[in-house]
Amino acid sequence: MLILLVEDNEANRVLMKDILTLTGNKILEAGTGEEGVRLAQKHKPQLIFMDVELPGMDGITATKILKQDARTRDIPVVAVSSYYDEKEKRLFLANGGDYYLSKPIDVELVLATVRRFLPDI
Incomplete structure (x- = not known):
């Protein structure tokens, strides 16, 4: 899976x-929201982790x-935010996001999130 x-x-x-x-999955990387949209449309990954604060197009818009x-x-989209912000979380979910994680990154939570959206791995 990708x-x-x-x-x-x-x-x-x-x-x-x-x-x-x-997780054993292939990882495709993007550094901007625009690049993320383009790669998602081209490669159709099974899951996307999206930083909220990106240069140019932000993660909510993407x-x-x-x-x-x-x-x-x-495709499930999981937000990864620099800090927990209830307003940002609501906005992300209102724009179609599927789940919201805040930094600092918790390894077990990230792995559990992958298992949640990709249970067949």
Whole structure:
């Protein structure tokens, strides 16, 4: 299976990729919301981890675009936010997001989230 990781911060991207690699899935990486949308439309991953704060197009806007597109609307999108913000969480979910995680990254929670959305792995 393929997981798309959309994260602009290199240290966070490396950490998340290392964690996601433990699941045995292939990981595709994007550093911007625009690139994330393009890669999701092209490769149709089974799960997307989307940073909320990205340069250019933010993760909420990227998620909204993906959820409005027939090619990608059924792909679960999990927000990864720098901090827990109830208003941001509501906005993300209102724009089609499926789940919301806040940093610092909890390895077990990330792995549990993958199992939640990809139970066949």
